[in-house]
Amino acid sequence: DTEVTQTPKHLVMGMTNKKSLKCEQHMGHRAMYWYKQKAKKPPELMFVYSYEKLSINESVPSRFSPECPNSSLLNLHLHALQPEDSALYLCASTLTSGANEQFFGPGTRLTVL
Amino acid sequence: ILNVEQSPQSLHVQEGDSTNFTCSFPSSNFYALHWYRWETAKSPEALFVMTLNGDEKKKGRISATLNTKEGYSYLYIKGSQPEDSATYLCAFDSYGGATNKLIFGTGTLLAVQP
Helix, strand or coil, rough: CCEEEEECEEECCCCCCCCEEEECCCCCCCEEEEEECCCCCEEEEEEEEEECEEECCCCCCCCCCEEEEEECCEEEEEECCCCEEECCECCCEECCCCCCEEECCCCCEEEEC | CCEEEEECEEEEEECCCCCCEEEEEECCCCCCEEEEEEEECCEEEEEEEECCCCCCCCCEEEEEEEECEEEEEEECCCCCCHCCEEEEEEEEEECCCCCCCEEECCEEEEECCC
8 A cells, every 4th residue: 555645635614613634644654744735836844743753843833733643644633724824735654764755645625714 | 945946837848859857956955856746636756766966867758867066956758748747846855863854846837738
């Protein structure tokens, strides 16, 4: 299984809602990533988990809260988002640290009203 | 702020044409350079991960070269096919001791006309 899955595919939420994005891989990868991609811009790194511990937080606002319950699963909890947070959220994983390719999921398209 | 630039922004070619794109990146704190292909409505897919200056990698009709001293990489596609239509992204990889951190370029959008 060489796939990274993300759910949901699309999400529309109001500014007062609480929702979560989910990412899963069963390749035994120990590093997992959240990226945010706005239209016509490159993906921007948000968070990195390495061996289930938060390794990098790119100064992301606290309304985004990542969680890595186990080595296969990565969540992104959303609360009190702003319309400018509307974007494609991509999850990726890689075997471990080192010059390894990242495997990406198809993304969740988030719209904040 | 690290800057990774790609050119051209977009490219329209005819089936059978050969083409190439450029990725420019900082020459300091280099660990690796990644190339990804991203087709519409699909996941980005890794093409190459390159680490050594002068490295050349090939996958079918696609190849890439790396110059870490001057901070650039070229991606070549020989005999473009309509299925090559996608956005091609490069990413500068700076390894921080425990974790890799990718900074992506803005991409080159390739459209191959049959």
